[in-house]
Structures are given as C-alpha cells and as structure tokens.
Amino acid sequence: MMAGTSGPQGSPGPLGPREFQLVLLRRLADFQPDLAQDARISMGVSLTAMRDVNRRWQAMVRSPRARGAAERYLSVLGPPESVVRRQIGDLECEALLWPVPLWPDLRFEAMRGPDGRVWNEWLVRAPGAPGPVLETADDLRPWSATVDEVARAFGPVRMRDSGTPHRSRLEVTLPGGERRVAEFTWGLLDGLSAARPEGEAP
Structure with a gap:
C-alpha cells in the first residue's frame, strides 16, 4: 500500500507531497501514458491508487468549502522551499516553489498575485539546476x-x-x-x- 494514503482503520489519510505527484502524473498520463506509467511504477503505486488519489484531489478542489489554490497547496505540500518575489508588468507577485522528488531538477511553482489568488501553476526548472540544450x-x-x-x-x-x-x-x-x-x-x-x-x- 502506498505510504500516506491510508489512516486509522484503513480510512484515507491526508493528501501530502507524495500524493500530489500522483495528481500531476494522472494529468500527464493523458498525453504521455508510457512515461507516466514508468514514473508511477517507480513510486511503487498501482493504477487504482493513483486514480483514487486523483478522485480525492478533485473532490477537494470542487468542494463548496474549498480553500483557495494557495491555501490548498500549502495544506498538501507544506511550507514552500522558497518564495521568490517577481514583477509581472505592474504587479508584484510571489512565486511559491516546492520540490518534486520525481523530477529532482524541477520545482512546482504557484504564482500568487497581490490579492492572494494563484493565477499560474506549473513545473519549472529548479534554481541553479542546468537546463537542457535545445537547438533543434x-x-x-x-x-x-x-x-x-x-x-x-x-x-x-x-x-x-x-x-x-x-x-x-x-x-x-x-x-x-x-x-x-x-x-x-x-x-x-x-x-x-x-x-x-x-x-x-x-
């Protein structure tokens, strides 16, 4: 059984960083199923477990009592590894960055605006990590x-x-x-x- 997915008496435990990687993989699998499957297997997770985690994540997102995206990521991923201030046009935003063990050279970034709302969420290269050579x-x-x-x-x-x-x-x-x-x-x-x-x- 995947660590972190079950609580006492077999009840689902809280979603954490490990489960969030499965949320990413579930969407990535729509377009690169073989790569996503290899990553899931490397985590020792069944397809059923990944689907269950995604179902729980979607229920959290769509709940009438759902918190904002920033609060949701903080509750699941914990404190960010770093918070970087960025100027986007006239707006001063914060980039919240979390490590993603599946991809050590990447970070999950949530861009939070002055009003506290997240307007962009994606994977970026980790600060200081070398990027790929892209020529052709x-x-x-x-x-x-x-x-x-x-x-x-x-x-x-x-x-x-x-x-x-x-x-x-x-x-x-x-x-x-x-x-x-x-x-x-x-x-x-x-x-x-x-x-x-x-x-x-x-």
Whole structure:
C-alpha cells in the first residue's frame, strides 16, 4: 500500500507531497501514458491508487468549502522551499516553489498575485539546476523541458489557446523558420504538433 494514503482503520489519510505527484502524473498520463506509467511504477503505486488519489484531489478542489489554490497547496505540500518575489508588468507577485522528488531538477511553482489568488501553476526548472540544450526539433523530447526553456530557445513565440486546465500550447520558431506548436502539461513538454490556424481542429 502506498505510504500516506491510508489512516486509522484503513480510512484515507491526508493528501501530502507524495500524493500530489500522483495528481500531476494522472494529468500527464493523458498525453504521455508510457512515461507516466514508468514514473508511477517507480513510486511503487498501482493504477487504482493513483486514480483514487486523483478522485480525492478533485473532490477537494470542487468542494463548496474549498480553500483557495494557495491555501490548498500549502495544506498538501507544506511550507514552500522558497518564495521568490517577481514583477509581472505592474504587479508584484510571489512565486511559491516546492520540490518534486520525481523530477529532482524541477520545482512546482504557484504564482500568487497581490490579492492572494494563484493565477499560474506549473513545473519549472529548479534554481541553479542546468537546463537542457535545445537547438533543434529533435531536442524537444517529452518531459525534457519547461515552457520558459522552450520559449527562450525557439523565439519568437506566441501562446496558443489550450482550452484545457493545466495545459499550455506555445507556437515556436524552429531553425529554418518552420512554425510548430509545443504542447505542455503542468508546464512540462509533451511534444510538438503542427501550427494550424487558431481554432482549427487538429
């Protein structure tokens, strides 16, 4: 049985950092099922357990008594490893960063605005950790890079509507001028797709 999922008499225990990784994996599995399965197995977790954790997470998020996103992450993940102040336009925001053991070189980042609300949540490279070398389309392998890293390597870029929570799409310029769309889940690269006109079905 996965540690942290059961309390006294077999009742579900509180969700914690380990369970939150399964929440990330459940969404990542929609687009990279083999990678997500390998990660889940490396944690010693069954598919049923992962689904149960995700069900409990969704119930927490959708509850009429649900706390704000920042409070929810603090209750599940504990105090952040670091809090970094960032200026976004005219707004001074806070980036709350937590370690993610599945990806030691990444951190889960929740961007909290002046009103206390979280307006962005995704995986980013850990401060000081070396990022990938991104020079060609072949370097854009699933789970190899974050949104910011791809944007810096293949500009100019343009954000495309994803229409799905925790899903990002970034139109990038590859060497030679070809335009493609980099697809991300929780800020982690899934792969490339064709750069179709906005609104056109894939």
